Amino acid sequence: DGATLDDLVIRDTNEVSLRVMNDHELYKLEMERIFAKTWLLLGHDTEIPKAGDFIVRDMGEDQVIVTRDRNNEIHVNLNVCPHRGMKVCTAETGNAQAHRCIYHGWAFRPDGSFIGAPVEKEKMHGNQREKSELGLKKARVRLYGGLIFATWNINGPSFDDFLGDMKFYLDQLFCRTDSGLEMLGPPQRFVLPCNWKIPGEQSGSDGFHTLTLHRSLMEGGIMGGTAESIYDNAPGMYGVDVSVPQGHSLRCLEAAQTFKMFADVSFEGKTTEERLNLLPPPGVTKDLIPQLFKNLSKEQVEQLATIPPQVGGMFPNILLAFIFAPRTDGGSSGALALHTYVPKGPDKVEFVNFIFAEKDAPEQVKRDMLQNAIQQTGTSGIIEQDDADTWPQIMRNSRGAISKTMTLKYQALHGHERPDNWYGEGLLYPGFTKDDTQWNWWLAYYDLMAEA
Ligand code: FES
Incomplete structure (x- = not known):
């Protein structure tokens, strides 16, 4: 409704407008400027102790799959299939060596890399892009005391700077x-x-x-x-x-x-x-x-x-x-x-x-x-x-x-x-x-x- 950030967080007088709690436009900006930028807590590494274990969590409105791969590394991948945008993982937790999208069957490794699409002989993964370009979008991950933090801000502040x-x-x-x-x-x-x-x-x-x-x-x-x-x-x-x-x-x-x-x-x-x-x-x-x-x-x-x-x-x-x-x-x-x-x-x-x-x-x-x-x-x-x-x-x-x-x-x-x-x-x-x-x-x- 035309309000600026300075109308909402009023630094001169140390006040915050109550409107800040119920503004749809502001909410969209918060998703972009806060939840898509800063480090967020998703869980703990003891939730996924074995290779292939995964949990599904949220970074703002963006859902992610948090996985452990065979090399014991933890990955945070956007739960959005690059084919048509379906959720790749529909479970909340489990163990899988591959995540297969239920829409057309594209499959991804725990590290988010693309394995392939069904009907390989017809090249149904496509002929326009290399397989290496078809993986899930990956967030930047940092473990701190076993707590799993991630951010989409790949070149942003380090986790230590955040702390x-x-x-x-x-x-x-x-x-x-x-x-x-x-x-x-x-x-x-x-x-x-x-x-x-x-x-x-x-x-x-x-x-x-x-x-x-x-x-x-x-x-x-x-x-x-x-x-x-x-x-x-x-x-x-x-x-x-x-x-x-x-x-x-x-x-x-x-x-x-x-x-x-x-x-x-x-x-x-x-x-x-x-x-x-x-x-x-x-x-x-x-x-x-x-x-x-x-x-x-x-x-x-x-x-x-x-x-x-x-x-x-x-x-x-x-x-x-x-x-x-x-x-x-x-x-x-x-x-x-x-x-x-x-x-x-x-x-x-x-x-x-x-x-x-x-x-x-x-x-x-x-x-x-x-x-x-x-x-x-x-x-x-x-x-x-x-x-x-x-x-x-x-x-x-x-x-x-x-x-x-x-x-x-x-x-x-x-x-x-x-x-x-x-x-x-x-x-x-x-x-x-x-x-x-x-x-x-x-x-x-x-x-x-x-x-x-
Ligand atoms: Fe995932 Fe088509 S939307 S395979």
Whole structure:
């Protein structure tokens, strides 16, 4: 309707027009300028352990086949047959040494290369192009801690540039043990009637909503505080928020405070190892602790033992949730989950819930972590149900003639400030969680959308 990007993301006054959530033209541009350009999370390599294994996932509205070939290499191929545009793979997951299109039978290897068409003697693969020109379109792939990322931007920023200063923190979660993470079962998926940016923006480390929307966590004692004094006494709200210009962010919460939510034990005078033993990262059992020292720098382990990353997001559509639980025996549970919010049109999003444990953790710990993640961050979990009720109501408001003229106010912006004794880089926001990291999410959105 003639609005410019500057009318939608209003940088002078730190506002965002509610129209941004319900605009069909804008959505088309987002598919081109964000989802066809940036790195996107598709899954984990433990989902496809054997040669020929595949999963079908989405990069925005573009569907892809994620495969493992005989050389153990992972490929991401567009699920569009170059013959007449049919889906090449109609299954969601499986194992195949060749993917045959059901329309006319063209076949492709797991690496996307063209094998041939039926009726070879009549040269039905055609006489106009070499076979080498008839493969599936391939995305650029990068594995990080087993997580499969891909982008269509073949000559664009490297994955390391995409991660930026966030790597120091994310390594503590994804690259800390010798064997790494394992995904527990297929992801849970459900579709919500809202624009992808509503959960996307919240993933920019909106800790504030936890106090009110997820009040039941406080009332139940899960986040500390009491029903009477939730707003003034919620230790889980304090820490350091970290943000980077790429739009990623994390909330790092003090382990000692987090521990107090569960029991009255002090970290005072304890060594790094002793603190890790008391409140281990989710899924890190006692015998995995030495591996933390081996795979991470001294500074990374120290952070993990004192003020570890616990929740956050990666631009454009990833939520990270790491739920700590004190050790009660030799094991450790908690939960480790990632969500992606996959756009399915301007007013629909698919919520995909990936659940993890350390590959070398005992089976019982894996079972506990799966159960915890389902109970807390799953489709019927005690946390996400609150959000799944709220996001569609914001969406509904974006349709009203008057409502859509409203703006979202990012006003608790107190600026970044480096705390003492802090090892990592990035924009740092110590204290109570604020709006800065979500506003940075919108600035990253603006930058990508402004690029032609
Ligand atoms: Fe795939 Fe014709 S559309 S073989």
